[in-house]
Amino acid sequence: MHKTMKRAVQAVLLLIVTMIFMTGCGKSKEVVVYTAVDEVFAEDIIKGFEQETGIKVKVVYDSEANKTTGLVNRIISEEAHPVCDVFWNNEFMQTIKLAQSGLLESYESPSADTIPDYYKAADHTWAAEGGRARVFLVNNAGIEGKKTPGSVRDFVSDEYTGDELAIAYPMFGTTKTMAAALYAAWGEDEARQYFETIKAKGVNVVDGNSVTKDMAATGQVIIGFTDSDDAREAIEDGADVTMVYPDQGPDDMGTLLTPSTVAMIKGAPNPDNAKVFVDYILSEKVERQLVEAGFYDLSIRDAGKDGSIKGMSVPLEDIYDCMDVSAADMEKIFSDAK
């Protein structure tokens, strides 16, 4: 028995060493990427990059519940010994936060030449591409007999009850960005009032845009305020829904477009490979590929051209500047015990 035990322990130790080796070997030609881009989309792009360049990508994904903030907090906590080479974010606010904290490296990617200056940091610490829009996902059966919403303001109109509407927690992700954008566009008082109305109406405030999408797709609510990529997914799944871009009239403010951002981390362990990766992600080919896949609504290289979706004209930095105030308000309004 004693010998058998000894052999069993030796076998287990050998197995563990082998497994650690298998799960952690190789470092010469690699790049470490932290990404908040949905895993189902990012996977294909990363595979393409690996095949094209031969550089192995080690990825850390983030989950929907703490999207972006989890990775940003991790990058901040790793400041003394950076692990990440490239931060590929699915929005811009947290990237600007990292830039202002001095955690990003300046790199002028040749792929970014065709990207409008409006979507690039002046010091080249980050660049944006693609874009998802904030949209209404309207359940066709549920909306019968009611007016289809055309503006963000319609979401809080008396046309719909709170039970018929859903939105993700505005303390996280793109809904948090949307809150800051409305603060920047309308001013603090009007925007705060807007979200207080959402709360007072008893709108379903849920964990993530995908949950909002599911609720609209299954008819649990009539209108879900979500991102266009989630809305497209519902349409592709055959749900009886329509995607509506709000505020597209000639005098309207346009909808919030959230571009993805790419940035190199200061002190990145693999700076050369990081540059190759940034060039690849910012390339027009990858941007179009992500538009094709439905992750982006549009290429920002097309911004302003006829027929493209009208976006809000508020500068990204202004939206960022409103974030602290709006985030604190959202916390206050939506963290109340139900």
Added chain:
Amino acid sequence: MWKSKKLLIFPAIYLLMLYLPILGAGDHVNMTDLSFNLRHVGLLANSMKLALLSAVIATALGFFAALYIKTGFMADKWYRYFFILFLPIPFYTYALSWIYFIRMFSIPFPALLKYSLKGFGACLYVEVLEYFPLALLLALIGMESISASDIEAASVYKRLVIVVRDIVLKEIAPYLYAATGLIVILSVTDFSVPSMFQYNTYTLDLFSVYGRTGNVTLVCLKTLPVILLMLVPLSWLLGGMRKFGTVKSGRLKMGIHLNGWMRVVSGLAFAVCIIQILIPVITFIVTTGSVRVFADAFSSVKEELLVSITVSLLAAIFGTIIAFFPAVMIADSDNGVLGTVSMLPVAIPGAIGAMGLLKVVNRSFLHVLGDSVILSAIGCGIKIAPFMVLIICIYRRYTDRHLTEIAWILADKRKKAFLMECRLILPGLMIAFMLAFFMTYAEEGIMLVLMAPGLEAITVKIYNYLHYGASEYVSAFCLISVGVIAVIELTTLAIYRLIVVGMRK
């Protein structure tokens, strides 16, 4: 031997490992951020309401299901413990299976859609199913310590209800207290279930504060009210542990015949046992749809499975190493202070502790650990170590002390006596090891924070895919995960039987 002052180094290491990530983050905190107002009281009340109800229902179901098993034909069968199969299954498996279940039946019956999961009811449903196997496990262990002859003697003179109340329930009360305490603690410190079903709790609020500020110290300080509240269920847990029985039944089947309402209630509880295994398995098989999808899914999660198994194995080893000595000391000394201090960190949400660990590690030469699965394993091991202390402690109390004393008298070397003691509590160590393995396998929050680049765990993968929208691949991932767990559980059971039978011989 266990009273030697030199050995105090081990509980010291254990406490250091548990408290350093929490206290060592060293973030600056403004006193104004530490406000505690009526809103927080409401959130705490929400947390406690969910936790207490989940604990009471799960424990009651566990008790009656165990009673059904221990009085029926399965009482002495090796597979009686297999009903805890889903103990290591991540919570969202239940949520997802329910969502699929409703969707499938909503095609012919659209009215069913309104029963989709949401709010307090959804959290309660998922948590009861999630913690039910834990309650069942403790109730089953408790019932095995009841003397069969006592029950038979009482059954001659007393009615069934009185026998169950005065003997069975009285004997296993410490186990039920421990189960209730443990479930309350696990429920209060979890934010993933309330987050998924839009039910605001204090822990969810802490996570939101962390997301906004990234301040681990602030969040830990804000956890103090939870820690104070958790002293109550902790006292149930530790109080229960101290009274765990030491009499083992000669026969495994309890000599009573269930009838009347008790038979019905026990039967229903056992039905829940079956349902909580069958519904997920059947729905996942149906929604996976084809062997091709299953094969594709398996091919795309091979690496994630390997990562999860490796991290779980390492976490279990690490947890065993740091939990062993404190567990034995607590069991032998009845030291309430050491017991309480050893268990307190369970009130800190795992992901927050993990972020503290990341900060501490990144400030030292140990930052290199972040490049491998080792850091994830340490993070999970730290979270699970108190539970391992609990299990080892229970088994140590079961151990016949005369045998250990004889070992120390007869052994010519201290090492031999020590090894003999280890072998006597080996089954307990194995149970703790496997519990740590499975809890790590099911862990999502800590894995997410400490995951090394390129080394994603299966739970994180499923969670990410699930949030993007339920698909046949998510079903296949869950099915694969359940299958892997079942295979590991069966293998473990076989090894356990081999070793325990070998030891008896």
